[in-house]
Every structure is written in structure tokens, then in C-alpha cells.
Amino acid sequence: MDKASKITFFDNLYALHDGVTDPDEDECASFAPFAAAQKTPNPGQGSASSSSNSNSNSKLWDTRPRKRNSLKLVSTQGNIVTSTPAEPREPITPAPAVVPSKPKLPETFRFKYEEKTPRSSTRRNSTSTPVQKSNIFADMYFYFIPNNIKNITRKLKVQRAHEHGAFCISGSFEETQKAVTHIIADSSFEYPDILQAIGQKSLPDHIIIVKDNFPSDCIQFRRILDHKQYMYLIPGRPAPKLAHIPLDAISASSSSSIATATPKSIQKEVIKQTPHNSLTNKFATPGSVIQPHGSLDVIKATPYPKRKRKQATDVITTPGPNIVKETPLLRNRPQPRFTEIVKETPIKGNSYYTHLAGSTPAFDDFDNLDDFDDFDDFGDPDDFNTADTAATTSYAASGQLPGKHQDDLDLIIATAKQHPFLDSEDISEDDDRDTEDEDSHENPRKNNPRTSEKIKTKGGLLSFQCMHPNLAGPAKPADDVGTREGNGGSMGTGEGPNERIIKVLSELESHYTLHSDPFRALSYRKAISSIRRHPYPLLTASAALKLPSIGPSLASKIEEIASTGNLNQLDTTKTSSEDKALKLFLGIYGVGPKKAREWVLKGYTTLEEIREKEKLTEAQKVGVERHADFGRRIPREEVREHGRVVEEVAREIDQGLVLEVMGSYRRGVKSCGDIDIMITKEGAEGRYIKLVLDRIVERLTERGFLKAALAASKGDDATDGSKWYGASQLSPDLPWRRIDFLVVPWAERGAALLYFTGNVIFNRSMRLLASKKGYVLNQRGLYLDVIRGPKRQKLTEGTLVEGESEQKIFEILGIPYRPPEERNA
DNA sequence: CGGCGGTACTG
């Protein structure tokens, strides 16, 4: 069911650093997303700052929204703006051994708040925000480092920690350290930095030091996670003197000796730790121990716990969100030229190759290839999403776009819009143009009269160019600009007013992509695209909020970037080794997010380790062995040669077979990620063709051309979708190549051709177009009247309108035919 | 709160 699948899906997800909102699984409706609170306006706030004196050096940070709408605290001058208690309050210095009873916080104990985002409340309805969301951090004393809330992100972290029961201490560490149970360090801090920050030579073992993603992870999973997980560890901290204690033992013992929790937390199996562990409890160091499934063992016996358990397990093992620094983004890559000429395929000599071999993922160096094409024409979710973004965003601000990739797509859309057939449709565009807001909304439903006008002016130009295939070609690969290391704050460089923001968000996006949070990554991509189309510098959250695809969370991040030049969350600029490994493993054919993550958690970092220690599926074996090969681009000429060989053999078997090399080759691109070959025959049944495919494969294998099979259609008469994925090699001195055979019924060859020729972005826009007109376009054909039931289930196949001819599909959709070379969106 | 594309093969 949906619920189930959702849960399992979220199994994959990581607790995010600052996820301002909790994923909010179904069971925990009680945890209102923080964002909601943030949005809520702040009516009477008069007494708030009634604070006063009390210059105790140390205080608790009370970030908790008091009423149900406060927030937006002001950190006037950077330093701890903390609240000052109205009533003078003793510095908190509980005796170490004594468990401090939870102090009641004075009502007036709070930050100063300020109205900051005027329009905010209109955008999202404000959910009521419980003052205390949970109590998982009860009796924990957090000392944040840096110990201030200058940074909005940190501010939020403090706030959230507090909302979940933690005491967040500010002020001199010296004075408060007896109370401190946890040091929450900014991810950019290493152990020495921390010592320096608090002015200590060393730290007692009982104080837990974790990275600042720890609290948010705990909150997300509503458990105190094991702080010893690598993603929370602070680099450089000396190993504890105590011998390492097996987790099992610990969790066992701890689960029984756990302190009580609030009813709610019990319900949620939140295990609480006792504070001030040290003396009495040396082994069961708080946090260290607490395994989420302390209580899971109980559950184990119940019928359904499988999922639960799994989830819990995942929780423990979830690697922290580490930011990947460089990741080539599609949009930054140079646009391919569509010249047929293949001049010396640019294989950056051996360096590229060896680079790959040297355990760096193949995808790293795409920017270096002077001809770039999407690595994976159809499978890459990124491409998909990018396409989506572009497809739905249209022409806006064409002028400002110095040849970005989306231009092409915009063209398609613009073209479509201009087409007579579509004119009557609701092809909307954006809303008013009064503000700086240059954007079009994604799914606007209104038919703005001015729209057509705009299309004519702006779109007119586009549509003109649309007639000229190579529009996007000359685009200057703007990769240098703004990509430079430039630490400088607002380094605008010629590119755009918000390059810095875009760059930072891009890093986050690739981070989430790497860590298998595809939809969050999608949101980032959309946001980036939106920002990119915004011709003015974004300075405040409220301004950013006005852009489409930018919500509260991103808006606050944008403001932070605009003001500080970067994002605290990103400070970890250094790509962690875990991330590198993750990336490496994800690059292996047959290895996806699950496996890659599992392996990383096991501590593997190289292919060799995997090869030796892991049991692999057949495909994965090939993937590991040929990792370097598969990572390499295939020169167009070589693709052609592969095609030739296959065709030759095919013809020996049946003269009537029709073969076509699809994919990026068909689009005329100079180097391809793989080889896609369609096999069909007029009047032939699917079953026959399938038999033929088997024979072809057989022969090619004998011949030594095909080296390995990765996946193949089931023997039975797979009417359609008969396919064969594998590897081929032209000659012993060349790399193995990924090659796909696709058996297609004659009647569907047009749709198949269209679909498998791509590129993804183009496909996307075609689909979008089709759906706007009430069609469904897929790899089998163009359908009309596909009826979907409630649960998005297809009730009716719909009637096939066209599948044989690409041209006709274009025709029916009402757009001019575009030869493959012009489909490089 | 659910959707974010839709389908097929492997184990």
C-alpha cells in the first residue's frame, strides 16, 4: 500500500542536517513541521523582549516558540541574542552526579522575535505548533559550538533541539561544563577546533561530542541515536580510554536501564538516556548506547515488525549527510555541438582513464569532456528531473540565460505553445509581471491575455530560433564562471546575480542526489532553475519566497547565503571519504543506493574490497570488474562500429530484420554513454523476434563480441519489451561497452524510436505536451483516453493513436518534426 | 497529505 511503500521509501532517507521539517511519517502527526511555525506571523509580541539584566554568562537557550507563533528571532549582532530571563536566574551548574530536574523555564525566557517575512502566512497555512514537540532530549544539556546563533541554521538547530527537550546552553563553557552532556559541533569543526573554541585542553570522556547533524537525526527518527556512528564523529577526537564495547551488549543493557520517557515517547519507542552519566554509568554512556531498537526486540516477535525493524536498523546505520563538493551538474556542462564530424574523440588521454581506475567515480570528469552528453539517456533520474524543471518553466527571461541547457527545452515548449492547435489550450504562463518576479508558474491554469503577447515578444524570438537546430550549440560553457573556488562572499561574476546562491544550492542538490533523496534533490533543482531565471539578486528570504519552487526552507537558506556568503550546513566543504566511496559504489552497474550505502557503512572504500568481501549478483560482478570501462564515453565512431557488427550478424540470421542504433548516437552526439539498438521486423510477431534476438546474442557471444549479459528478457513470449542488456567489445584493446538490444513490435517502432532516442529532457517535454493535449505518450505509442482510477491506476489502456511513425506522433501532437540531432535538449 | 514517470528484470 501507499503507506507501506512510503515508509520503506523513507527508510532510505537520511536525517537531514537541518531538515527544517520532519518527514513526518504517518504515525507521528504530533510532530508538526517546524516550518509551519516559522511561517506563522507574530501578532502581539510586545512583552517578548522585556528581558533584562541577568548577565549570567551561561544561560539556556530557549528557542522554543512560546505561543504558537513566535519565531523569527532576531540575532541583532550576531552574538548570542539569547533570551535573558526576566527573573534573574542562576547559572546552571548542576552538580555532576546529580541529575538536574528539569527546570521550568520562565515564561519570559525567550529570544526576541521580530516579524521578518511579511507575506509568509499567506503561502502556507499555519499548523498549530505544539510548544514542545517531543521530549527525546530530555535531561540533555547541549553546548553548541560555535556557541552562538549568529547563523540562522544553527539558530534553527538550537531551536529544534530545545523544542525536543534539550537544554541548550550558551555562555562560557568553563562555567557550564559540569552540566554539559553533549557538545554539538558545527560540522566544520574538528576536535582541536573545538578545544580551542571552548578554551580547554581536553574534554572529559563523559561529554559526548557530536556533529550538529546528530540532533536533527535524532529528531527525525525520534530516538536518541548512537552518537558513535561515524557520521557524528568529530575528526581528531582521541579514542576514549574505555575499551570498545560491543553494541549488542550495550544496547541490551541500556535498554533495560533506560530512564523513563514521556508517554508520547514511550509510545514512539523513544528511549531516553540518563544525563550525567559519567560516574555511575560509565559504560552506558548516554547516547552511545541507546539503540533505537532497544525496544524493538520486543517488537521482534510481532507479526509486522519486519519493516519496523528495518527502519530502525537503517536509522542506526544511516550515514550522515555529508556534502559533496564538486559534482558536475548537467546544466553546467558544455552544450554539445551537433556536428557529425568526429574529430579525435577527446579521451583525455590516459589521465582520464587512470583517473577512473583510481577509484574515482566515472562521473567526476564530465566537465572535462569537451563533448558532453547525458551519461545515461533514460535512466538518470537527474536528467529526468532536470527535464521536468525545464519543461515546466518555459521561456522566462530568455535574455538572461547565456545559453543554459534549458533553452532548448524552453524552445520546445515555446514551440508547442505557438502551435495553432495548442493555442486555444490553457497554456498559461505566469502571473503578473509587476514585480521583479520574472517567473512563470509551473502549472498555471489561467489563460492570461498578456500571455500570448509575451510569447510573441519573447517567445517569438525563441520560436524563431527553434527553427534552427543549433541554437544551444554555441553556448559558452560557462563552467568557469562562478565555479571558481572563490570564497568571496557575493562574487557575482558575469554569470548572473545569484551565482553564489546557485552554486551552494547545487552542492546541496548533488548531496541529496548522492544520498538518494531524489525528491528533495528535485526540489533543489527546481529552485535553482527558478533562481537562475530571476534576474535580480536575491537578498532576503521573503523575496526568495516569492519565486516559484521556493518554499520556507529554501528561502531561509537563500537568505543565509546571501548574507553570509555561504551556508553553514555546507561548511563541511570537504568531501568526506564516505561520500567518495558512496559515489564510487553508485557508479557500479547493478549497484544502487541500498547496496552502496550498505557497503559504505561496512567501511569499504574500494572496488577491491567489494570484489573480495561481498557476494555480488552476476551483473554486479561485471559492474565491478568493468567499472572503469563502463565509465568511459564511447566515441561515436565506435558506436557505429558496434552497430555494424550487430547488424551484420542479424542479417545473417534474417534478412528482414530492421536495426537502428538509437540513443545519443542517433542524435548525432560525438560520444555516447552506451549503445542502444532497436531490432524489429515488419509483420513479425514479437515472439519470433525474440527468438531471433536470442540467436543474435548467441552468435555474437560466440564471436567474442558480446562479453557479458547483464539482463535479458524472460524466455517466454514477452510480447513486447524483449530486451537484452549486456556488454560488448569491439577489439581486445578497447574497453567493454554497455550495449542494449531492444526488440520492438513493428507497430510500436516509431514510439520506441522516439522514446529511446531521447534525450530525456526532450522526452519529458514531449510527454508534457502530450498530456496537455490529453494524450499519453510512452515507449509504446501515443494513446488517447487513458483513464486512470483513483489510485493512479490505469483502468484503460486508452486507444493507441500512433506508434509506428515518429513523424506522425509529432504531427498529432501538433509540433513540427524534429530530427534526432535537434533533440539534444 | 500525497505526488514527484512508468515498466521490466534479478534474486
Added chain:
DNA sequence: CAGTAC
């Protein structure tokens, strides 16, 4: 069915 690929 989950994981992966296209």
C-alpha cells in the same frame, strides 16, 4: 517483494 536499470 525490494532493488536496480532504462
Added chain:
DNA sequence: GCCG
């Protein structure tokens, strides 16, 4: 993480 955003949108309808």
C-alpha cells in the same frame, strides 16, 4: 523540499 515544493506544490496542488
